[in-house]
Amino acid sequence: METQSTEFPQFALLPVELRLAIWFYCLPRRIAQRDNPYVVQRFREEHKCWSVRPSLRNAAPPCIASVCRESRQVAMRWGKMVWQDYDWNLGPIWFQPQLDTYHLNFIPEAAWDYGWDINEMREIREFVINGLNWLDAFSLSLPAEYCFDFDLEMQDLSMMRYSPSIETKDDVVDEDLNIVYNEYAYFQSRPFTWVSLSATMAFITIHTKRRHAVASGLFGLLLDAPVQLVDFDDEQKIRAFRALFENDSSNRKRTKVIELFSLILSPIFRSRVQAWREKVDWLMMATAWVRAKKKWVNCIPFDDGNPLSAWNPTTEEHGDGQRVVFMRNEHENYENLFDNDNPWVIQAKKELPRVAPKILFMLCTDDCDVDGDVGMVPSVPHRFTRNDFFEVSGYEQL
Numbered sequence: 001m002e003t004q005s006t007e008f009p010q011f012a013l014l015p016v017e018l019r020l021a022i023w024f025y026c027l028p029r030r031i032a033q034r035d036n037p038y039v040v041q042r043f044r045e046e047h048k049c050w051s052v053r054p055s056l057r058n059a060a061p062p063c064i065a066s067v068c069r070e071s072r073q074v075a076m077r078w079g080k081m082v083w084q085d086y087d088w089n090l091g092p093i094w095f096q097p098q099l100d101t102y103h104l105n106f107i108p109e110a111a112w113d114y115g116w117d118i119n120e121m122r123e124i125r126e127f128v129i130n131g132l133n134w135l136d137a138f139s140l141s142l143p144a145e146y147c148f149d150f151d152l153e154m155q156d157l158s159m160m161r162y163s164p165s166i167e168t169k170d171d172v173v174d175e176d177l178n179i180v181y182n183e184y185a186y187f188q189s190r191p192f193t194w195v196s197l198s199a200t201m202a203f204i205t206i207h208t209k210r211r212h213a214v215a216s217g218l219f220g221l222l223l224d225a226p227v228q229l230v231d232f233d234d235e236q237k238i239r240a241f242r243a244l245f246e247n248d249s250s251n252r253k254r255t256k257v258i259e260l261f262s263l264i265l266s267p268i269f270r271s272r273v274q275a276w277r278e279k280v281d282w283l284m285m286a287t288a289w290v291r292a293k294k295k296w297v298n299c300i301p302f303d304d305g306n307p308l309s310a311w312n313p314t315t316e317e318h319g320d321g322q323r324v325v326f327m328r329n330e331h332e333n334y335e336n337l338f339d340n341d342n343p344w345v346i347q348a349k350k351e352l353p354r355v356a357p358k359i360l361f362m363l364c365t366d367d368c369d370v371d372g373d374v375g376m377v378p379s380v381p382h383r384f385t386r387n388d389f390f391e392v393s394g395y396e397q398l
């Protein structure tokens, strides 16, 4: 086989704008993580991954920042080290507002592991404020359950709410609104079409050798984008990740990951995600409707002044001002759906954010021991170690 040359001495002779374009192309497109996935002990055990190195690599400056002055300038033009003023983090992270997605990699279970009781609403609020206002990110991502309950294992249905509903009475509104959209609307003006919003339906760690990962091209040109989001129905791409996973024979012992791949490639998974998306869309619309009815800031106003005309059939209000709106009430067999011919409904559908369901993949090139011997992986110092490379700033200084 012909060996490819790894040298290209003519690079310096290229016009400067071409060199800059090449450096730009070498920048990673990252899923920058707020938090560390391995804080959840269950994930560590299921995936048999004991390393924090992937998270650190994902948070470090891009590889090309260390090549030369010119490439470093390109890296600094697009990204910056930011301090995370937040409880659950590994320290400062590198963030490229226009290139990266800002991902809330946190579920309440992580806090329970530590015996902490956390307020989900506060977590979401701070994430949205940090992402949209301080980091200038227009691409946000968060675990699916923050939008609406989703049972990945499809087992514990008794714990799940089957269908969304909203209850209103006078000035009181229950907390069953779409909290992400509700937070957007407090801080940003309409419309919300500029925001790209993803929800992660499943999380999979891929263990493989570095050379295999580079050859696959799935984790960035230079392997410095070890976290990736893939559309839940992009079968071809998901199969490419599975092929990379299967390439390493030691992964045969990672039975949980094998199960996860079968699950996310199954038609039943896809139909459940579609059903989940319909519920999220309904809840997003119902949240916009409550905001409009209450005339809250940045709401989409009713042109005809009649909030009830948005529903088909029109919902009934009880004498005391109480109203319960169900997407689908199984017991009494009725639905509260939006009237698609209503001007407010048409406008709201046009300008509300649409949630894109994704699968989150993470690359680990460490020799994490599949038999559970944690000592196999050298420990990685993981706090306050990355801030000596570039100046570190708090969000508020951006």
Ligand SMILES: [Zn+2]
Binding pocket: 048, 049, 050, 051, 207, 364, 365, 366, 367, 368
């Ligand atoms: Zn690992």
